[in-house]
Amino acid sequence: MESLPLLTIFCTLFISSLHNLSLAADTITPDLPIKDGQTLISSSQTFELGFFSRGTSKNRYFGIWYKKSPETVVWVANRNSPLTDLFGVITIGNKGNLVLLNETKNVIWSSNVSRIIARPVAQLLDSGNLVLRDNGSSRNTESYRWQSFDHPSDTLLPGMKLGWNLKSGQESYLTSWRSINDPSPGEFTYRLDIHGLPDLFIASGSVKKARTGPWNGVFFGGTPNLHNSVFQPILVHNEDEMYYMYRLVNNSVSTILTLDQSGSVERFVMYDQNSEWTMLYSTPMDVCENYGQCGANAICKARKSTICECLQGFRSATEGDLDIQNLFGSRKCARISTLDCQRDEGFLKLPGIKLPDLLEFRLIESMDLKECEAECSKNCSCSAFGNSNLSGSGSGCLMWFGDLVDIIQLPGRMMGQDIHIRVPVSELASTSNSKRKKRLKIALAASVSTLLGSFISGWNLKAREVFLVRLQMDIYRNTKHFLTVSSNREVGSHTA
Structure with a gap:
């Protein structure tokens, strides 16, 4: 009989440990930090979180990438403060902030939330968004105390906002990497201009390098006609915020928008059965x-x-x-x-x-x-x-x-x-005259072609070719003379 309480305690501890294991799949808690070499994976197995290096660099960064395409890093925390060893740890500090510590336990990067969180937990969502919330509150977006989607790197994911919080004045925009192997902030930005009708533009410092046309209620002018097949563009404007985002049309197709180190905005797609990205377009496309x-x-x-x-x-x-x-x-x-x-x-x-x-x-x-x-x-x-x-x-x-x-x-x-x-x-009169000339040329060509078809149908091939070449030259000379005379008459009538 005395062993019953011990059995109860054991079962309680066992269930509790199972609960902690399930949290460990996609969450960070004060008791479950992530060390260099460990990763978290979102519940749908789409995104992965952890430490990485690029190329021959020994610098270590904490970031998020596509699980089946590890080279596709979509967010980086410590862009300005790389670690130089393998002793980095991401954890939750005493006041509830998500913090990145080096070997000497100094804070290299922090989520910088001013309000203390009672039961803090950080979770990697299936959208690729890393959110910090109170584990005792509901899991809707209003409960997020901080989220990586508010601090983009060089990639815009579906559901991520590019624009302005009109109350706080905070702007969310993309910043290029310095080079293909260096995720520190580069020269170029991609932002939403809300002066008048909003448009998207690429800038180098304060200099505008390229832009879309303004938002016209349906799309940004001058953009590729790919909407409704891969993604749906959305512009939201209310008293609190103005931003651009996009959502997937087909969940079996992934798409991302990136700003590369040379200042080009590129859209890629990847199908569920593949692990390779295909470029849909890049802008600027031409001079x-x-x-x-x-x-x-x-x-x-x-x-x-x-x-x-x-x-x-x-x-x-x-x-x-x-x-x-x-x-x-x-x-x-x-x-x-x-x-x-x-x-x-x-x-x-x-x-x-x-x-x-x-x-x-x-x-x-x-x-x-x-x-x-x-x-x-x-x-x-x-x-x-x-x-x-x-x-x-x-x-x-x-x-x-x-x-x-x-x-x-x-x-x-x-x-x-x-x-x-x-x-x-x-x-306006000149334009109208040019259009009449074009229509006349088309009408003449169509009429001649119809008549000739029946007239020379019985001729042999060589005779038809010689006749058609000579006839085309005569038609060109006569039509040019007719249009010149017609134009002169119209000009004379207008000036009179």
Whole structure:
């Protein structure tokens, strides 16, 4: 009978030890630290936490990586304070902070939570987020006292926020590694600009290197058309915060967004059955994505031999070698005639582009596009307008003033937006004439092809080839003469 209490105590201790073992799978407690050589694994076996080195470096860092792709480190704690030996320990200190200790028990890194946590526990979640919470409270996000998702390194994971806490003023952004083997903070950052309509941009120090178009309610302009197949972009704006994030569309596909040491933003995907990442895209993709490549009031066309062209209604205001100017983005385009609201002016639609940067602008969310045109027409310094929101049938009025900077003609795989640029009426007539000429050429070619098909069907192959070559030359000469005469007549009629 006396052995019964001992049996009860033994069972209690055994159950307690099992509980501690289960916690040890993905958690850190004051009694269960992580030493160099040990790791934690999230419950879904997706992420792993521990110490690592890169390349030939002996520096040791505490971080998180994909379990089946250990080279893919997604977060690093002590980027500025590497350990130089194998005696590092990550544990929870007396006041409840997560701390990294060196061999002499000095704190190398800390979560720096000011409020004391009674029953602190740190847990590696299936999302890749390392959270510090009170083990006695509920496990919802409101109970987190600290989380690694609030302190990104060079990688944006699904569910991680890139943006601003508007109450505290804290900004979350990506910072590149210094080199492929050195995770200390590098030269480049990737951030959310919340000045006006938000956009994403890459910066070197305080200098903007590349940017997306503004958020239009559906996507960031000038980004690849991959949405709804791999990930869904989300922009959240309320009184407390404004941030960009993305979520997975298909849970069998993993995707990450990284900022590499050269300043490129890259998106990768990995399928469940694989352990290798495939790059979906990298930006800047070409020279046109370098910020302001062609200077003010110009459009950059990467597929043209001369990549920079002045917008219609503008002409080059810079003398010198245009090829050098195009290469370094120093070209300046000025209006052919000054906008003064005293002469006939209209708006020329430029479709499917990356919208210019919001340097001087005005946003009126309550207006539709027709009202926006009228509002822009009344203001002599309004140089362009467009919809601010493309969701539904489109809404909102976005107006630009002064120079238009960083416009790109986008290839088909990129998502662009329309803008309407203020020009003299003569420019609208010129555009209309060019479109008529193009339609006439197409109509002539189609008609000739149809007639010839029936006329020479009985000829032998060699005779058909000789006849078609001669006919094409005659059509080209005659059409060119006709269009020149037609153009001269139109110009004469306009000037009269």
